[in-house]
Amino acid sequence: MHQDLTSLTAFSQLLLDLPGEDPAARAAAEAREAELTKPPGSLGRLETLAAWYCGWRGVSRPVIQSPQIIVFAGNHGVTAQGVSAFPADVTAQMVGNFQNGGAAINQLARTVGAKMDVHALALDRPTADITTGPAMSEQEVCEALKTGWQAVESTSDLVVVGEMGIGNTTSAAAIALALFGGTSAEWTGRGTGVEGGALTHKAAVVARAVEANISNNINGLEALRCLGGRELAAMAGAVARARMLRIPVILDGFICTAAAACLEVAQPGALDHAVAGHVSSEPGHDKLLKNLGKEPILSLGMRLGEGSGAALAISVLKAALACHSGMATFAEAGVAGG
Amino acid sequence: MHQDLTSLTAFSQLLLDLPGEDPAARAAAEAREAELTKPPGSLGRLETLAAWYCGWRGVSRPVIQSPQIIVFAGNHGVTAQGVSAFPADVTAQMVGNFQNGGAAINQLARTVGAKMDVHALALDRPTADITTGPAMSEQEVCEALKTGWQAVESTSDLVVVGEMGIGNTTSAAAIALALFGGTSAEWTGRGTGVEGGALTHKAAVVARAVEANISNNINGLEALRCLGGRELAAMAGAVARARMLRIPVILDGFICTAAAACLEVAQPGALDHAVAGHVSSEPGHDKLLKNLGKEPILSLGMRLGEGSGAALAISVLKAALACHSGMATFAEAGVAGG
Numbered sequence: 001m002h003q004d005l006t007s008l009t010a011f012s013q014l015l016l017d018l019p020g021e022d023p024a025a026r027a028a029a030e031a032r033e034a035e036l037t038k039p040p041g042s043l044g045r046l047e048t049l050a051a052w053y054c055g056w057r058g059v060s061r062p063v064i065q066s067p068q069i070i071v072f073a074g075n076h077g078v079t080a081q082g083v084s085a086f087p088a089d090v091t092a093q094m095v096g097n098f099q100n101g102g103a104a105i106n107q108l109a110r111t112v113g114a115k116m117d118v119h120a121l122a123l124d125r126p127t128a129d130i131t132t133g134p135a136m137s138e139q140e141v142c143e144a145l146k147t148g149w150q151a152v153e154s155t156s157d158l159v160v161v162g163e164m165g166i167g168n169t170t171s172a173a174a175i176a177l178a179l180f181g182g183t184s185a186e187w188t189g190r191g192t193g194v195e196g197g198a199l200t201h202k203a204a205v206v207a208r209a210v211e212a213n214i215s216n217n218i219n220g221l222e223a224l225r226c227l228g229g230r231e232l233a234a235m236a237g238a239v240a241r242a243r244m245l246r247i248p249v250i251l252d253g254f255i256c257t258a259a260a261a262c263l264e265v266a267q268p269g270a271l272d273h274a275v276a277g278h279v280s281s282e283p284g285h286d287k288l289l290k291n292l293g294k295e296p297i298l299s300l301g302m303r304l305g306e307g308s309g310a311a312l313a314i315s316v317l318k319a320a321l322a323c324h325s326g327m328a329t330f331a332e333a334g335v336a337g338g
Numbered sequence: 339m340h341q342d343l344t345s346l347t348a349f350s351q352l353l354l355d356l357p358g359e360d361p362a363a364r365a366a367a368e369a370r371e372a373e374l375t376k377p378p379g380s381l382g383r384l385e386t387l388a389a390w391y392c393g394w395r396g397v398s399r400p401v402i403q404s405p406q407i408i409v410f411a412g413n414h415g416v417t418a419q420g421v422s423a424f425p426a427d428v429t430a431q432m433v434g435n436f437q438n439g440g441a442a443i444n445q446l447a448r449t450v451g452a453k454m455d456v457h458a459l460a461l462d463r464p465t466a467d468i469t470t471g472p473a474m475s476e477q478e479v480c481e482a483l484k485t486g487w488q489a490v491e492s493t494s495d496l497v498v499v500g501e502m503g504i505g506n507t508t509s510a511a512a513i514a515l516a517l518f519g520g521t522s523a524e525w526t527g528r529g530t531g532v533e534g535g536a537l538t539h540k541a542a543v544v545a546r547a548v549e550a551n552i553s554n555n556i557n558g559l560e561a562l563r564c565l566g567g568r569e570l571a572a573m574a575g576a577v578a579r580a581r582m583l584r585i586p587v588i589l590d591g592f593i594c595t596a597a598a599a600c601l602e603v604a605q606p607g608a609l610d611h612a613v614a615g616h617v618s619s620e621p622g623h624d625k626l627l628k629n630l631g632k633e634p635i636l637s638l639g640m641r642l643g644e645g646s647g648a649a650l651a652i653s654v655l656k657a658a659l660a661c662h663s664g665m666a667t668f669a670e671a672g673v674a675g676g
Binding site: 036037038039040041042043044045046085086087089090093094096097100102103104106107108110111112192193281297298299300301302303304308312315316318319322323326327328332333334335336 | 374375376377378379380381382383384423424427428431432434435438440441442444445448449450530531619635636637638639640641642646650653654656657660661664665666670671672673674
């Protein structure tokens with residue numbers, strides 16, 4: 001792949017030419033569902049997920065064998081505003097924890113049988129404080145997009161992107177406010193655990209960040225550059241690359257979804273190859289998903305990030321395809337149809 | 339185990355002496371959760387499921403290695419009333435499909451790494467038509483309870499019970515109406531696919547079944563005998579035996595939950611070792627779960643039975659314990675605590 005990722009204009013051109021799903025593969029998958037030994041529709045969401053997956057892979061009877069989880073980490077200058085319950089050093093410490101296998105996402109990846117990769121993006125160079133101007137230059141955001149783009153393996157058959165970055169719920173809330181409007185308080189949540197007056201302060205920081213950048217002609221990709229962070233841009237790059245490769249994506253929580261929303265705003269339909277793995281307890285996430293028209297697979301009160309909710313949803317996708325592709329038909333099993 | 343299962347009186351005596359959870363193991367598990375490398379509470383339901391599981395297993399850092407799925411099948415005389423979209427022969431045909439590995443539950447069992455057993459209970463002798471009197475004699479219900487009791491392996495560390503039985507949503511609705519009141523229409527759903535006038539007819543059959551048996555001093559175990567079926571009684575027996583062995587249980591859909599509810603009504607607290615794996619699209623299921631105070635883990639619009647929703651929830655339980663027992667603590671990972 002030799003796509004030009006050196007400017008946001010070039011990247012937005014790429015988004016104009018995304019592949020679509022294969023209607024014949026989807027139709028064949030739907031026809032197969034009707035033949036399987038169960039009352040029609042009785043596997044509920046598993047059936048619609050299977051048909052969606054078949055359409056994007058372009059095959060009517062696949063199994064999921066090579067899911068890939070990619071965790072990106074970045075640091076945020078906005079932590080200087082006191083928006084997190086944890087110090088910024090924790091980003092690098094958690095990258096070490098990912099590398100040593102001690103984090104939640106490591107256990108989840110093993111449980112669901114996924115490969116996991118970790119990319120730390122210039123942790124020694126936090127993005128600029130978004131309350132005073134753009135988080136990144138165009139060169140910086142493009143480098144991060146490229147890191148995400150290159151992280152997706154063409155042999156993967158399902159992709160989850162996750163993140164770690166102290167301060168990044170502030171960044172995600174600012175993106176959501178810029179893209180979808182409303183008040184900063186509606187988009188601002190506890191993140192790692194801020195409460196009371198600290199939460200009110202965080203919402204004010206989010207509002208100031210959007211005000212400070214509103215002159216930058218906020219569209220999807222400019223929102224990513226001005227209000228995002230390196231790990232958000234990398235997630236967006238990976239989601240876009242997965243689309244080019246026809247690899248379905250499971251979105252994770254608030255931050256992942258905010259990053260992905262920048263693609264959808266830049267090019268409506270850009271997330272048609274992605275489902276929402278879960279809805280987190282970060283209140284802005286449910287609002288974001290509604291804006292994107294995405295129904296979450298899981299709702300378990302998770303709010304960790306790292307790709308954890310989406311990783312857990314891999315097991316649902318795997319089960320959906322195992323049923324779809326492995327079950328006997330009424331004719332094969334000698335069972336009387338309904 | 340030499341428990342007396344020859345009469346419902348003897349069985350109800352067993353329920354008086356059920357083991358409880360281990361408060362020390364639960365407390366140790368909760369203390370460990372607070373030390374793991376994540377913001378407190380950020381794994382949501384996974385954390386509470388892990389602590390619950392540890393309490394019932396009596397250990398503070400377990401993993402789930404030997405889940406067992408047990409599917410019971412039975413036939414129902416009430417099918418003579420025209421309550422199902424499928425003919426009664428399908429029960430035996432689907433048992434063959436389970437044995438040949440072609441059903442949804444086979445694929446799900448393999449995906450989540452569970453052992454699966456199938457028990458067909460006297461398929462050539464359907465229960466009596468519940469619109470005219472009790473489904474089973476005391477001897478018959480006790481034999482079915484015993485089949486379930488003996489089906490649970492002491493080496494299992496998690497149990498799912500599921501069912502197959504054309505006509506059994508009618509049976510489950512009658513149990514729910516008898517135990518919790520309301521109208522028959524509230525508890526009657528589409529089952530395998532009845533609609534319109536057939537659904538109204540099914541609700542009337544449910545009401546007649548309860549009227550025909552109301553004189554039988556309906557308590558939990560009598561409801562199971564008079565309105566249940568062999569596969570429902572076997573599920574109740576298995577759930578009770580799992581409790582005796584301190585093996586946590588995941589409940590499946592409407593029929594499984596109705597069978598289990600008979601235990602809870604017979605002995606409040608008898609289901610404390612059980613969680614709700616999912617809420618099905620059969621409308622009575624949500625009402626049943628609310629009556630039992632159980633919050634479902636999954637909500638995916640499934641309505642197949644066979645243990646399918648609970649089987650899928652095994653992956654969530656496995657993930658919860660993998661995180662709980664496998665993650666590094668803040669101290670181990672050298673990460674600054676919140």
